[in-house]
């Protein structure tokens with residue numbers, strides 16, 4: 558839980574009539590990160606839409622799909638999102654009547670106007686979208702790991718004579 562990112566009733570944002578700002582500094586429950594998530598976000602109630610902007614960054618530890626090694630990966634995003642405020646997704650007509658929406662594409666979500674906006678959930682979703690589909694530790698990736706028993710045999714001294722014989726066969 559990041560302090561200060563408690564859900565806010567959308568009605569409250571509407572009454573405010575101005576953007577709300579949050580400073581993000583802390584660890585998310587749903588996403589384990591090495592460094593605190595840092596950044597800021599802003600939400601503005603514009604009648605039938607909520608405009609959310611944010612810049613976030615953190616470092617997560619991932620497991621490489623190729624070598625199975627752990628590596629650190631920076632997540633950084635600068636996102637803006639329009640959230641439709643209505644009990645159901647907007648109709649064609651409602652979309653056309655909204656200037657804000659006409660200016661942007663990609664209406665991803667809809668929130669009940671009597672409900673809350675959850676800044677922490679938004680932060681989590683944005684960072685989660687930045688996670689790579691395939692984890693790859695980088696150009697220096699050693700590739701698939703040697704099977705553990707083979708690795709032990711390769712480094713253990715003295716060599717088991719049966720393995721030594723096998724090695725002899727493998728070497729040209």
Ligand SMILES: [Zn+2]
Nearest residue numbers: 621624694698
């Ligand atoms: Zn790797």
